[in-house]
Amino acid sequence: MQLDQKIALAMTGDDSKKAQAIRLRAARHMIGLDQKTLGSEVGLKKTAISNMEMALSYPSLPVMRYLYRAHRVDFNFMMNGDFAQLPGDVQASLFPHLEDARREWDRKES
Numbered sequence: 001m002q003l004d005q006k007i008a009l010a011m012t013g014d015d016s017k018k019a020q021a022i023r024l025r026a027a028r029h030m031i032g033l034d035q036k037t038l039g040s041e042v043g044l045k046k047t048a049i050s051n052m053e054m055a056l057s058y059p060s061l062p063v064m065r066y067l068y069r070a071h072r073v074d075f076n077f078m079m080n081g082d083f084a085q086l087p088g089d090v091q092a093s094l095f096p097h098l099e100d101a102r103r104e105w106d107r108k109e110s
Contacts (some may be wrong), residue, residue: 001095009098010081017055019081022105024063025053026097027073042066
């Protein structure tokens with residue numbers, strides 16, 4: 001995948017709720033958890049995770065901390081789409097899920 005494609009998919013530089021929601025959904029799918037399980041891992045209810053993925057709220061610090069500590073998805077990526085510091089295997093796993101999350105979001109908006 002080309003750099004410009006990665007920048008567009010990660011929405012690098014976009015710190016909106018929408019961009020963070022898409023990145024969170026992609027990260028959650030990458031690690032193979034449903035919303036309820038992710039919520040349990042970080043001490044939140046499924047509805048809190050759902051609200052984050054629907055861009056009703058920003059991803060919480062406990063969620064981002066869990067993604068970083070357990071799965072090497074760091075704060076810079078979650079908050080701003082900066083992916084260069086992500087390990088290569090994480091990037092390789094994450095970007096297909098970003099494509100899917102973007103498609104789902106676009107479908108939902110139209």
